[in-house]
Amino acid sequence: MADHYEVLGVARDASPEEIKKAYRRLARQLHPDVNPGEDASEQFKLVTHAYDVLSDPDQRQRYDMGGDASAFGGGAGAGFGGFSDIFESFFGGGGGGTRAGRPRSRRERGQDALVRVDLDLGDVVFGVHRDIEVDTAVLCETCQGSCCQPGTQPVTCDICHGSGQIQRTVRSLLGNVVTSQPCTTCQGYGTTIPYPCSTCQGQGRVRARRTVSIDIPAGVETGLRLQLPGSGEVGPAGGPNGDLYLEVTVAPHDVFSRDGDDLLATLEVSMIDAILGTSVTIDSLDGSVDLDIRAGVQAGDELTIRGRGITPLRGDQRGDLRVGVQVVTPTHLDPKARALVQELAKRVRPAPPHLAEFHPGLFSKLRGKFKR
Structure with missing residues (x-):
């Protein structure tokens, strides 16, 4: 017979909580609804029986003292439960998962x-x-x-007469001791x-x-x-x-991701719309919503649409839809369009590219806004 501690994968001095955690972990892996294989089914029975024995303090004590664990917790074993079983029977207790007379x-x-x-x-x-x-x-x-x-x-078992137990007289160092064990005919049920x-x-x-x-x-x-x-x-x-x-x-969703009760999305905005500003209608997860893009919006800016996020598990105040702006720069310009941009550059006189002040959280912030 497999050792119950080895079946559950715990030490012999494992606490009740460790035994329960081990059983739950194995049961999730081996339960017939999750793992229909025959080997898993047999292993599930072993795991369940081992837990039945080790989770009950009395049965675990009997088992640790060398008792026959199959005689307890619903088993139909024919052996005695060890020296402690003799004492329990002597003082009126019953083995085999039944009480005396029950x-x-x-x-x-x-x-x-x-x-x-x-x-x-x-x-x-x-x-x-x-x-x-x-x-x-x-x-x-x-x-x-x-x-x-x-x-x-x-019908009432004609061997144990409905008690579910068979009493036997055993000779020991203490003299004749009356012991009880489950009836092998009715398996301890008292009826057949x-x-x-x-x-x-x-x-x-x-x-x-x-x-x-x-x-x-x-x-x-x-x-x-x-x-x-x-x-x-x-x-x-x-x-x-x-x-x-x-x-x-x-x-995962192709467009939206989740941050707590908020939804995150990325909005690609052309350079012209970023400069002049515009309005756009976007499709949220529960319908269309209008979004105003202010003139001069910058890449990495966040636009918030209140109440278009997720309803919390506890509560009714929905989160927000947070939209990160990604400015798209044109890569192919015809000569006339390039000339217009050059004229704009002369009029606006933008500052030349330069290193800005370092912000440790800038890159993680941008990644959070633009993730999908």
């Missing part, structure tokens, strides 16, 4: 599911509604989670199912594809996870549903 329940909570959702930047401005297809476990319609063929029901449902093979659930409708709020960004409680897979025997997590990925 069988374990077939109904368990379903696993959580993780689905990745791809969005466009335009979806982030106001939010978007999506219908998402999820391949998961759903309640068996034939038996409605009873695990039994219709018209039948579980003589006629399991033919549709779900006695699991109370089946794999199916279903549609989940979700309103994704405005302001989300890549890496954000949205939790939908109770929208994950149904548990064994019709147990409570797990949760569904949506991991958001926002695709």
Whole structure:
């Protein structure tokens, strides 16, 4: 049997928080909804069982003392849980994940599911509604989670008489000690199912594809996870549903980029329009908007259009659309146009090229305005 600490990749003295983090990381990689391979499925079961044992202080203590971890946390192992198990049974405790006189329940909570959702930047401005297809476990319609063929029901185990446990007398240095272990006939449930449902093979659930409708709020960004409680897979025997997590990925846009709740864009302006000024209509992510370009605008100047950015995740005050100006200098002039420019130069008498005062943040500022 694989060592639980090695399965999770943690040290034997790992803290509960380290064990939880390791389990979550591995579960995201190996969950059947993310990684459908058979090897991943088997590894996912090992990881889940290891976490079940090590996350419970009592079971972890038994395991560290050399106990049979398969006899705890829902397993059906036939061995004893080590020396501590004998003491628990002697003082009234029970092994195998059940308490004395109380069988374990077939109904368990379903696993959580993780689905990745791809969005466009335009979806982030106001939010978007999506219908998402999820391949998961759903309640068996034939038996409605009873695990039994219709018209039948579980029967009391005739070996443990419904307790889910078998008591044995063991000779030890302390004398005769009565120990308890899960009943191998009913696996600790206290009942058996003589006629399991033919549709779900006695699991109370089946794999199916279903549609989940979700309103994704405005302001989300890549890496954000949205939790939908109770929208994950149904548990064994019709147990409570797990949760569904949506991991958001926002695709890059050809024109706009994001800076917090603001949108950034670059506007190419001809040298003539930069000199004389002009008005232009540009297409934002939610429609056309007029923009006035003042006379004498410089390359690197920023023009702000209020309230045309992104609606924040919490709040309703939209960000701004910030437009960085890029002055485009003509590269091909006919003789007449060149003569006009030369005449302009004589009249304006521009200063000759010279080094300006150094500003450490100038280049990063320009890159921020002109990035796409």
